[in-house]
Amino acid sequence: xxxxxxxxxxxxxxxxxxxxxxxxxxxYRVKLLDGGTISFMPGxxxxxxxxxxxxxxxxxxxxxxxxxxxxxxxxxVGLVTEALHSLKAxxxxxxxxxxxxxxxxxxxxxxxxxxxxxxLGLAPLRPLILYMFDxxxxxxxxxxxxxxAARSTxxxxxxxxxxxxxxxxxxxxxxxxxxxxxxWNGKVGFPHILVxxxxxxxxNTYAVLCGPPIMIKSVSxxxxxxxxxxxKILTTLEMRMTCGVGKCGKCNIGHQYVCIDGPVFSMAQLAxxxxxx
Amino acid sequence: xxxxxxxxxxxxxxxxxxxxxxxxxxxxxxxxxxxGNAIPFFLRKREDVDKLKWDDTCTPNLARYLMEKKxxxxxxxKACDARAIVMYMAENQINRDNVYIIGVECEGMKDKDGMPAxxxxxxxxKIPPVFDILxxxxxxxxQNNIATDTSQNGEADLSEKLKRFQNEIKKCILCYSCRQAxxxxxxxxxxxxxxxxxxxxxxxxxxxxMMFHLGRAMxxxxxxxxxxxxxxxxxxxxxxxxxxxEITGFCEELYGYQAGVNANDIPALLSFKQNDREVGxxxxxxxxSCCGT
Amino acid sequence: xxxxxxxKNRLNELLEGWMKNYRVVAPHRNGKALVFEEVKKASxxxxxxxxxYKSPKxxxxxxxxxxxxxxxxxxxxxxxxxxxxxxxxxxxxxEALKVMTAVFTKGKxxxxxxxxxxxxxxxxxxGCRAEKPGxxxxxxxxxxxxxxxxxxFLTDSGDEYMAEILTCKGEELxxxxxxxxxxxxxxxxxxxxxxxxxxxxxxxxVIFNKTDxxxxxxxxxxxxxxxxxxxxxxxxxFKDTVLEGVPVRYRCWDSxxxxxxxxxxxxxxxxxxxxxxxxxxxxxxxxxxxQNFGYTACTGCGRCIRSCPxxxxxxxxxxxxxxxxxNS
Numbered sequence: 008x009x010x011x012x013x014x015x016x017x018x019x020x021x022x023x024x025x026x027x028x029x030x031x032x033x034x035y036r037v038k039l040l041d042g043g044t045i046s047f048m049p050g051x052x053x054x055x056x057x058x059x060x061x062x063x064x065x066x067x068x069x070x071x072x073x074x075x076x077x078x079x080x081x082x083x084v085g086l087v088t089e090a091l092h093s094l095k096a097x098x099x100x101x102x103x104x105x106x107x108x109x110x111x112x113x114x115x116x117x118x119x120x121x122x123x124x125x126x127l128g129l130a131p132l133r134p135l136i137l138y139m140f141d142x143x144x145x146x147x148x149x150x151x152x153x154x155x156a157a158r159s160t161x162x163x164x165x166x167x168x169x170x171x172x173x174x175x176x177x178x179x180x181x182x183x184x185x186x187x188x189x190x191w192n193g194k195v196g197f198p199h200i201l202v203x204x205x206x207x208x209x210x211n212t213y214a215v216l217c218g219p220p221i222m223i224k225s226v227s228x229x230x231x232x233x234x235x236x237x238x239k240i241l242t243t244l245e246m247r248m249t250c251g252v253g254k255c256g257k258c259n260i261g262h263q264y265v266c267i268d269g270p271v272f273s274m275a276q277l278a279x280x281x282x283x284x
Numbered sequence: 285x286x287x288x289x290x291x292x293x294x295x296x297x298x299x300x301x302x303x304x305x306x307x308x309x310x311x312x313x314x315x316x317x318x319x320g321n322a323i324p325f326f327l328r329k330r331e332d333v334d335k336l337k338w339d340d341t342c343t344p345n346l347a348r349y350l351m352e353k354k355x356x357x358x359x360x361x362k363a364c365d366a367r368a369i370v371m372y373m374a375e376n377q378i379n380r381d382n383v384y385i386i387g388v389e390c391e392g393m394k395d396k397d398g399m400p401a402x403x404x405x406x407x408x409x410k411i412p413p414v415f416d417i418l419x420x421x422x423x424x425x426x427q428n429n430i431a432t433d434t435s436q437n438g439e440a441d442l443s444e445k446l447k448r449f450q451n452e453i454k455k456c457i458l459c460y461s462c463r464q465a466x467x468x469x470x471x472x473x474x475x476x477x478x479x480x481x482x483x484x485x486x487x488x489x490x491x492x493x494m495m496f497h498l499g500r501a502m503x504x505x506x507x508x509x510x511x512x513x514x515x516x517x518x519x520x521x522x523x524x525x526x527x528x529x530e531i532t533g534f535c536e537e538l539y540g541y542q543a544g545v546n547a548n549d550i551p552a553l554l555s556f557k558q559n560d561r562e563v564g565x566x567x568x569x570x571x572x573s574c575c576g577t
Numbered sequence: 578x579x580x581x582x583x584x585k586n587r588l589n590e591l592l593e594g595w596m597k598n599y600r601v602v603a604p605h606r607n608g609k610a611l612v613f614e615e616v617k618k619a620s621x622x623x624x625x626x627x628x629x630y631k632s633p634k635x636x637x638x639x640x641x642x643x644x645x646x647x648x649x650x651x652x653x654x655x656x657x658x659x660x661x662x663x664x665x666x667x668x669x670x671x672e673a674l675k676v677m678t679a680v681f682t683k684g685k686x687x688x689x690x691x692x693x694x695x696x697x698x699x700x701x702x703x704g705c706r707a708e709k710p711g712x713x714x715x716x717x718x719x720x721x722x723x724x725x726x727x728x729x730f731l732t733d734s735g736d737e738y739m740a741e742i743l744t745c746k747g748e749e750l751x752x753x754x755x756x757x758x759x760x761x762x763x764x765x766x767x768x769x770x771x772x773x774x775x776x777x778x779x780x781x782x783v784i785f786n787k788t789d790x791x792x793x794x795x796x797x798x799x800x801x802x803x804x805x806x807x808x809x810x811x812x813x814x815f816k817d818t819v820l821e822g823v824p825v826r827y828r829c830w831d832s833x834x835x836x837x838x839x840x841x842x843x844x845x846x847x848x849x850x851x852x853x854x855x856x857x858x859x860x861x862x863x864x865x866x867x868q869n870f871g872y873t874a875c876t877g878c879g880r881c882i883r884s885c886p887x888x889x890x891x892x893x894x895x896x897x898x899x900x901x902x903x904n905s
Contacts (some may be wrong), residue, residue: 011688014826016651056826059819085479086480086482111672189773236613246841247842250813251684252686254813262869317893318710318883323887323888457805477835517802518883519631519802519806
């Protein structure tokens, strides 16, 4: 059997600074050195190694339909990410994956999609967004509404793409920050309040959330109040991981491992699981 | 040592405390199911008092549990436990008003083979330095022997000392049980758990083991209460206190300070006097004068 | 299944023969304890009714294992796996290795390091006559006197061992030794277990939320000794370092009882206190592994009960949980 712990060598093609705030988030465009492709579906993650430093899991952040490279958006927060943030284009890193389950893109076809993302939570949702926005797939989904929240204007990621997204057919984007800022014409306020202002076709909508735990809790309870069924509210969880393949015992919530049974879970599933995350 | 008599006295005190509702929980001992020696026991009801045990197998250091039991707790404290409580108060970890100390004079505990338990062999403080009520041991009647312990190993040569340390530490499996059992290791984030900077190298080589034990010895300088809990809990039989004993000796020699013996003392490394000996810090003269200036 | 007689006075001869081609590991006296060590002198081996202080899991799942070296490419491991015989493994440890094998090799992914170690190891079991204080393998539905989860199983019968050969690996070891064949002995009956097998049979969420974990875990020091000596505990961590200029990765034992086991880089810790960690230990062993891999990850060896400095008792905890479930 294949050794699930062996990574493949990759090279950083480009580094893009996403945020201008004290939250340091960069997007890395990476290609495999042997020219191969990592094929993945929205929701999955990959383990990134920096030799001599360590390994950490990150969700894919690029379109699964792009070939030749993948993108990862990474916040500088610990040992591995600190080392990664000092690397530039041309540096070599190691990747292993893809792991985890995926967003149920087939089941979601025919439905309207509501995306609510807070800060870096937009990164694991981007593969889903780009997958749906691809001209081969757009018609399979109904209206797409996005509520993108960040603490301040400097905390948004992928800001450079919002304009293009807004131009996609039947797509509406609302952006909000926590406190008023000079020059900001978008909304101000927290997502769980603003979501009430969005017109949602309740019986035909899938909601996908990602962001800080408190945002997920508050927004999901609001959505449940509004009548969206539990199995149609999806989120993606993060946990400390080591092996990524369900052996090392680190990332379990009850009997389920976030690296194998997740990271994508519906509120219906989470309601059945112990509150240990 | 009359354990029977002491046990009855302790039981009576516990009965009163619980009966009058003065404390919510008493940290004591009971009989272990299999090995016959004592294990920690948290008394909450008067019926629990029957299960109370007090004899020469009561080795666990109960003071450690006080860090979690913030609500009115009583603790059956041998001298070493009471010293630990004094240190907790000196380091602002617990409030004296929240603890009711049942001090018990102790002549020493024994391990499973009937030999003196680790820590008890060289114990110099047999009467608890702080207590709310004291259960005496009539046969002791001794004053606390607080003479400085200068009985050190005798190897002057640094490379020999290093070799001895390495040989001892080789047995260690880095399980961290000693850290968990020690009253003084209560840091939220132990230096060994941090990875920025990455103190612990990945391989279980002698280097990482030395790193852990040296670091822990330094962090316990002037704080070790010589209870022996670390050695008792070690699954590999490492002589853990070997270095710590030396450092404890230095503290006594340089600053005349013994951890936890006097409730009013400020710990040696938490205070500074102008004429403090600075041997080893400044690399200066034996008399503390600083680099000749 | 062949049975042969191995006279005890030929044991040293067998060991010395094996030592020529295998690393032989067997119980030795070390201080007061009995531990599995590599055999240097055949006469040092002790095969008796005692149980070793630590389990022999470290010979299939080392405490520190180098799993790769980084260079231009990545090398899986730099050391060759030695052919090993582990002799004198009791039923509890054999059944525990069955659990570990299921965890590491079943499912979508296989831990190829463990698998390689397992394939290169011959397990020789040894039956127990009496239960030690703390043992509860019987309550867990195991037979202390017999197990087939090995390559060869030895039963002590006075001046000789009755050896049951279970696999080709076991058969190979006895080739050319001209040992007397024995008729299959009568099956050694399992001890009568009136109470039924001790396990947790209930809904995960109910046991997670309704059990009084805070009071159950009060005395626990969080020292982690139980996880080190347990034959089924297998949680691990990767550690990266640079050795003489070469980046390497090790796989090291980790313990769910350690405070920082589940800490995120952000500082968030889903199991921030002792009671959560103790709950994880019990539920992982008795519920989650059973659900995911089909085995309860506890074989009643009793080591954790004997070694715990605070007197924690997993058998009492599980019994208490089941009683509470019945009464609720």
